[in-house]
Amino acid sequence: MNILTIAARELRSLFLSPLSWAVLAVTQAFVAYAFLVKLEFFLQLKPYLPGLAGAPGLTAIVVAPAFKAAAMVMLLAAPLVTMRLVSEERRSGTLSLLLSAPITMTEIVLGKFLGVMGYFAIVVLAITLTPLSLLAGGSLDVGLLGSSFIGLLLLIASFAAAGLFMSTLTAHPPVAAISTFGLLLLLWNMDWAGTGASEGVRPLFSYIGVTSHFNALLQGVVDSADLIYSLIVIATFLVLAIRRLDSMRLGH
Amino acid sequence: MVEQSLVEVANLHRRYGDVHAVQGLNFQLRRGEVLGFLGPNGAGKTTTMQMICGVLAPSAGMVRIGGVDLLEDPIEAKRQLGYLPEQPPLYRELTVDEYLRYCANLRGLKNKPATTAMEEAKERCGLLGNGGRVIGHLSKGYQQRVGIAQAILHRPAVVVLDEPTVGLDPIQIREIRELMSELGNEHGVILSTHILPEVQAVCDRVQILHEGRLVLDEDLAQLSKSQRPRSTRVKLRRPPSRKVLSGLAGVGRVESLDADTLRLHHADDEGLGERIVAAAVAGDWGLYELVSESRSLEEIFVELTLGEGRARDEQEPQSQA
Numbered sequence: 001m002n003i004l005t006i007a008a009r010e011l012r013s014l015f016l017s018p019l020s021w022a023v024l025a026v027t028q029a030f031v032a033y034a035f036l037v038k039l040e041f042f043l044q045l046k047p048y049l050p051g052l053a054g055a056p057g058l059t060a061i062v063v064a065p066a067f068k069a070a071a072m073v074m075l076l077a078a079p080l081v082t083m084r085l086v087s088e089e090r091r092s093g094t095l096s097l098l099l100s101a102p103i104t105m106t107e108i109v110l111g112k113f114l115g116v117m118g119y120f121a122i123v124v125l126a127i128t129l130t131p132l133s134l135l136a137g138g139s140l141d142v143g144l145l146g147s148s149f150i151g152l153l154l155l156i157a158s159f160a161a162a163g164l165f166m167s168t169l170t171a172h173p174p175v176a177a178i179s180t181f182g183l184l185l186l187l188w189n190m191d192w193a194g195t196g197a198s199e200g201v202r203p204l205f206s207y208i209g210v211t212s213h214f215n216a217l218l219q220g221v222v223d224s225a226d227l228i229y230s231l232i233v234i235a236t237f238l239v240l241a242i243r244r245l246d247s248m249r250l251g252h
Numbered sequence: 253m254v255e256q257s258l259v260e261v262a263n264l265h266r267r268y269g270d271v272h273a274v275q276g277l278n279f280q281l282r283r284g285e286v287l288g289f290l291g292p293n294g295a296g297k298t299t300t301m302q303m304i305c306g307v308l309a310p311s312a313g314m315v316r317i318g319g320v321d322l323l324e325d326p327i328e329a330k331r332q333l334g335y336l337p338e339q340p341p342l343y344r345e346l347t348v349d350e351y352l353r354y355c356a357n358l359r360g361l362k363n364k365p366a367t368t369a370m371e372e373a374k375e376r377c378g379l380l381g382n383g384g385r386v387i388g389h390l391s392k393g394y395q396q397r398v399g400i401a402q403a404i405l406h407r408p409a410v411v412v413l414d415e416p417t418v419g420l421d422p423i424q425i426r427e428i429r430e431l432m433s434e435l436g437n438e439h440g441v442i443l444s445t446h447i448l449p450e451v452q453a454v455c456d457r458v459q460i461l462h463e464g465r466l467v468l469d470e471d472l473a474q475l476s477k478s479q480r481p482r483s484t485r486v487k488l489r490r491p492p493s494r495k496v497l498s499g500l501a502g503v504g505r506v507e508s509l510d511a512d513t514l515r516l517h518h519a520d521d522e523g524l525g526e527r528i529v530a531a532a533v534a535g536d537w538g539l540y541e542l543v544s545e546s547r548s549l550e551e552i553f554v555e556l557t558l559g560e561g562r563a564r565d566e567q568e569p570q571s572q573a
Binding site: 001002005006009012013016017092093094095096097098099100101102103104249250 | 327337
């Protein structure tokens with residue numbers, strides 16, 4: 001119950017901040033741009049598609065790139081949304097309110113995560129609405145759209161958990177933002193480290209990174225391993241955040 | 253133990269790296285008591301309050317709130333706490349009502365009881381009619397009131413206020429002091445301040461902290477009793493010779509402050525005032541002012557925190573900082 005209280009406050013504050021609205025608007029605009037470009041591409045391709053065996057459908061050509069574009073925007077925007085989660089409370093002194101209240105650190109962290117995920121869920125829903133408009137004039141592969149939706153949501157949830165942890169490390173929100181961005185870039189491009197490695201090691205690096213798991217879901221492959229990977233990333237950062245908050249009371 | 257202490261602090265230590273900010277504090281707060289924490293900046297007041305409220309973990313020692321150990325069962329102990337930090341913990345983007353409801357929910361009050369508690373706290377802090385206003389748009393004084401409202405919202409047994417009257421105008425200060433005395437009737441209150449008259453106005457007991465140690469812990473009533481007047485200041489239009497004055501029973505040294513003001517030092521003031529007045533009337537000295545001077549809390553404070561003997565020489569003006 002305390003978790004929901006904190007989450008509701010967090011969500012309310014997010015929607016009272018112009019930054020969150022700007023992120024929502026920019027994401028929407030960029031996804032619309034990617035969507036229209038890909039739609040145009042599909043229309044040019046359309047006459048030749050029936051002749052191809054195993055040709056990609058409307059959803060694969062339009063929806064997956066649109067979701068990829070959304071992921072790119074979120075890579076940049078998520079740190080800006082998550083940067084204030086804890087650092088702002090530290091700076092403005094409101095953290096004392098939470099620390100002196102009869103609640104646990106776990107409740108604080110889960111509440112904050114849930115609150116910011118409420119915001120991101122709205123962002124992802126808004127992104128999903130754009131491809132849904134295709135239903136007006138054509139047919140969609142709803143399964144693929146669904147798995148893309150889950151993929152994007154899990155990806156952003158990993159971003160949010162990482163951002164939340166980074167936000168506990170500093171009292172300066174911009175520092176939290178740039179650190180989160182660096183961490184996300186690293187997770188995003190983890191497979192680079194494997195390019196020079198031997199055949200046996202290469203999959204390891206791409207497995208650690210977030211991209212391969214996200215791409216699988218964008219292709220409509222729902223593998224429980226990919227889902228579990230995201231859940232582990234999320235849980236790791238949340239546990240780190242809880243530990244960090246706990247040790248902050250001991251800090252110097 | 254007949255009467256259970258609301259707050260019990262034993263052998264409390266806190267180190268920040270090499271700095272030993274709080275060094276072995278021991279004290280108790282009884283129900284219905286207002287305890288004033290005094291001390292120069294950096295004496296460890298805020299650190300101590302943060303440790304009592306669980307915001308900061310002590311390096312060593314024990315804190316009990318209403319008999320519950322804060323370290324062993326923090327949730328149960330914190331239920332009985334209301335805390336106003338030095339900087340009020342306000343979400344500037346929320347309205348007063350949204351904020352107070354959030355605080356009430358955090359303390360386990362939902363729906364109806366939360367609304368009742370909010371209305372009551374707003375009334376006590378003079379915030380009625382401001383519920384819909386955004387906190388960031390309120391003046392400093394009103395923000396401070398919201399901070400206090402948050403601390404007393406859930407009727408905690410212990411209210412801890414860190415410099416609650418900073419930034420308020422004199423009228424607000426008077427209101428907040430009244431509120432604090434009122435709170436002292438049913439809750440236990442710990443407050444820290446730089447303003448000495450505030451302690452005299454609202455506190456039952458005063459503790460002076462200096463360099464992390466308790467240098468004074470006394471009931472205010474006891475304190476004023478033990479600090480009997482040691483001098484009397486008189487203003488006379490036609491002062492007699494000093495010899496006549498020092499001849500009065502009980503008077504020791506006589507000190508001229510200016511043309512018609514004299515200070516009579518004495519050990520005991522038993523009946524001295526009456527004798528001076530009688531002598532003044534008989535001798536037609538033209539007495540128009542007589543003040544019995546007791547050692548003020550300020551002098552005690554300066555003496556304890558600056559070292560013995562220097563207090564008389566270095567009476568600093570009261571800082572309102």
